Amino acid sequence: MPEFDPSRYTLTARWVFPVSGPPLQNGVIEIDSGRITAVHNHAPKPGTVNCGNVALLPELVNAHTHLEFSDLQQPVQPALPFTEWIKSLVGVRRGSPATAAVIQQGLAECRAAGTTQIGEIATQDWPSETYQHTGIRTVVFRELIGLSSDRAAVQLEIARQWLSDPGQRDDTVTRGLSPHAPYSVGPDLYRDLVNLAVEQDAPVAVHLAETLAELELLDCGTGEFVDMLQRFNAWDSQIIPRGTRPLDYLQPLASVSRGLVIHGNYLASAEFDWLETHPRITVVYCPRTHAYFQHPPHPWKRLLDRGINVALGTDSRGSNPDLSLWREMQFLAMKFPEVDPNRILAMGTLYGSRALGCDSELGTLEPGKLAQVVCVPLPEAQNGDSYRLLFAGQDPMPLGWPTS
Helix, strand or coil: CCEEEEEEEEEEEECCCCCCCCCCCEEEEEEEECCEEEEEECCCCCCEEEEEEEEEECCCCEEEEHHCCCCCCCCCCCCHHHHHHHHHHHHHHHHCCHHHHHHHHHHHHHHHHEEEEEEEEEECCCCCCHCCCCCCCEEEEEEEEEECCHHHHHHHHHHHHHCCCCCCCCCCCEEEEEECCCCCCCCHCCCCHHHHHHHCCEEEEECCCHHHHHHHHHHHHHCCHHHHHHHCCCCCCCCCCCCCCHHHHHHHHHHCCCCCEECCCCCCCCHHHHHHHCCCCEEEEHHHHHHHCCCCCCCCHHHHHCCHHHHHHCCCCCCCCCCHHHHHHHHHHHHCCCCHHHHHHHHHCCHHHHHCCCCCCCCCCCCCCEEEEEEEECCCCCCHHHHHHCCCCCCCECCCCCCC
């Protein structure tokens, strides 16, 4: 390993992808006291660490996870209908309750895949030390469920305690709220939870417009969700007003510091218009989970064209074979070759950092930002488009110090 001053050093590699600008062949990153001071492709200084045939890029952001399922070896069956999948997932949770060790297993998998930030949904009040000292910044959204009015007061108190109890936090753990979904949280409780988040300056994540069955439930009060909720003894036909739309769940988010709309598979023009004027709200697209449930094409490209922030997530191992954000990006690059590949790279880095409120420090390689860099081994081919080489690369790995 080359000798270098750990507080001040310079890296070079075959390609550097700043995200904030075009790729740099034989790029150079200068670092001082943990922050980037320069990014360029001029001749490197003596003593520069040559990382070799790799790409250097910002570490990745997984904006949506359910790490409590990180011990599953394969996605839960059946995938369709969606409510049958939910019932199977609930059965898995009841049969084998999650532990802190399972969450830490998921964190380790994310970290090994080059991820440095995640947006996590937690169904319990896991202590902050569960997420600390992992090399990952985590926004932990406490999940709340209560469709009937008799559960609302309890859920609101759980949320209040979650946000007010500092536990043993450090600056790598942020607490937020996740009123789970329109089919599991009544409108009054939803508004109360969002108002609490505004009061406490906490971020909010909600699963929204995920399935056509959800839209049917909101609009007509019918469909497969009614059957499922009746089986769970949780259905009240008066809770959701007829004619409700996803827009009715977006509008209360207008004042939150940051909001994540998880999935958004079936957002319509009214929701597009609203999102376009509320830049603190991000839509989180989970490509391989979306494919697992056989949804029609996601509107992520149209959202981006409207200037709406779109980040990427893996969801859980209940609907995905792994927690690699990199493989989500490769999936998109392969399936949509017509899309500007830097957009795909930004969705897994800068746009995710923006969603989680860290984009002033992370998400791009540029002067002033933290030097959190991931290394992607590239094919040996000597020629080829830089992004084609990048997305044909191997899984990211924590940056080591190869001999120059």
